[in-house]
Amino acid sequence: DTAVSQTPKYLVTQMGNDKSIKCEQNLGHDTMYWYKQDSKKFLKIMFSYNNKELIINETVPNRFSPKSPDKAHLNLHINSLELGDSAVYFCASSQPGANQPQHFGDGTRLSIL
Amino acid sequence: AQKITQTQPGMFVQEKEAVTLDCTYDTSDQSYGLFWYKQPSSGEMIFLIYQGSYDEQNATEGRYSLNFQKARKSANLVISASQLGDSAMYFCAMRVPGANSKLTFGKGITLSVRP
Numbered sequence: 001d002t003a004v005s006q007t008p009k010y011l012v013t014q015m016g017n018d019k020s021i022k023c024e025q026n027l028g029h030d031t032m033y034w035y036k037q038d039s040k041k042f043l044k045i046m047f048s049y050n051n052k053e054l055i056i057n058e059t060v061p062n063r064f065s066p067k068s069p070d071k072a073h074l075n076l077h078i079n080s081l082e083l084g085d086s087a088v089y090f091c092a093s094s095q096p097g098a099n100q101p102q103h104f105g106d107g108t109r110l111s112i113l
Numbered sequence: 114a115q116k117i118t119q120t121q122p123g124m125f126v127q128e129k130e131a132v133t134l135d136c137t138y139d140t141s142d143q144s145y146g147l148f149w150y151k152q153p154s155s156g157e158m159i160f161l162i163y164q165g166s167y168d169e170q171n172a173t174e175g176r177y178s179l180n181f182q183k184a185r186k187s188a189n190l191v192i193s194a195s196q197l198g199d200s201a202m203y204f205c206a207m208r209v210p211g212a213n214s215k216l217t218f219g220k221g222i223t224l225s226v227r228p
Contacts, residue, residue, distance in 0.1 A: 033215065041152075041202060045215040056215055090158060098146040098210045099165050104158035 003027050006091045006105035014113050015083060021076045021108045023091030029103075031055075031096055032074040034066060037088040037107070046089075049074055050096065078110075086112045115140045115207045117219035124224045126195045133180070134190040134222050136205030142166075146208045147188040148216065149179065153201040161203075164188055192224075200226045 006023040034046040048056035049068040094102040116139040126132035180189040
């Protein structure tokens with residue numbers, strides 16, 4: 001029944017490794033997002049896809065590459081992980097429109113050793 | 114560009130009392146949506162309430178209401194009859210129409226409910 005689910009919930013890895021986070025939504029939404037929440041709890045958009053098409057790419061290092069195989073899935077792959085990548089990454093989905101709330105997954109806590 | 118300001122560093126409220134969490138915003142768009150989210154210590158982001166820029170009535174959802182003052186560009190969240198489970202971080206956010214319709218968040222406010 002989970003509306004937006006992302007895996008894994010926790011990810012602990014070494015600097016320099018490559019890792020992926022997966023996200024799936026069963027709400028029938030057209031748009032999906034990745035947000036990053038830093039250590040000070042500030043949330044910032046990273047990417048947005050609308051029906052598999054990239055529409056927002058907010059000055060994120062190109063080590064981060066999103067992929068949307070279909071409109072229900074949005075994955076995030078991170079190459080050559082750095083200490084500064086430690087954060088909580090949230091997937092979200094919504095319908096387009098300023099009056100539409102975004103529904104968030106539970107987040108993936110990424111810790112770089 | 115949109116901007117959300119939440120300046121209260123931390124709020125305390127006695128159980129069963131009401132509390133107001135402040136939010137001011139800035140945008141040049143005439144049409145926009147304002148949202149409040151709750152993030153408990155478990156980490157998930159929970160959508161609470163929405164207010165549209167053209168809505169004449171303040172939004173209400175159960176114990177949550179939004180005190181929308183358009184001329185002052187403020188959208189304060191009022192929680193009535195606080196419960197211990199309301200202890201969390203609260204984020205105000207804004208969204209404008211268009212393809213690049215992301216949520217712009219404030220820094221958040223920590224609310225602690227005292228028994």
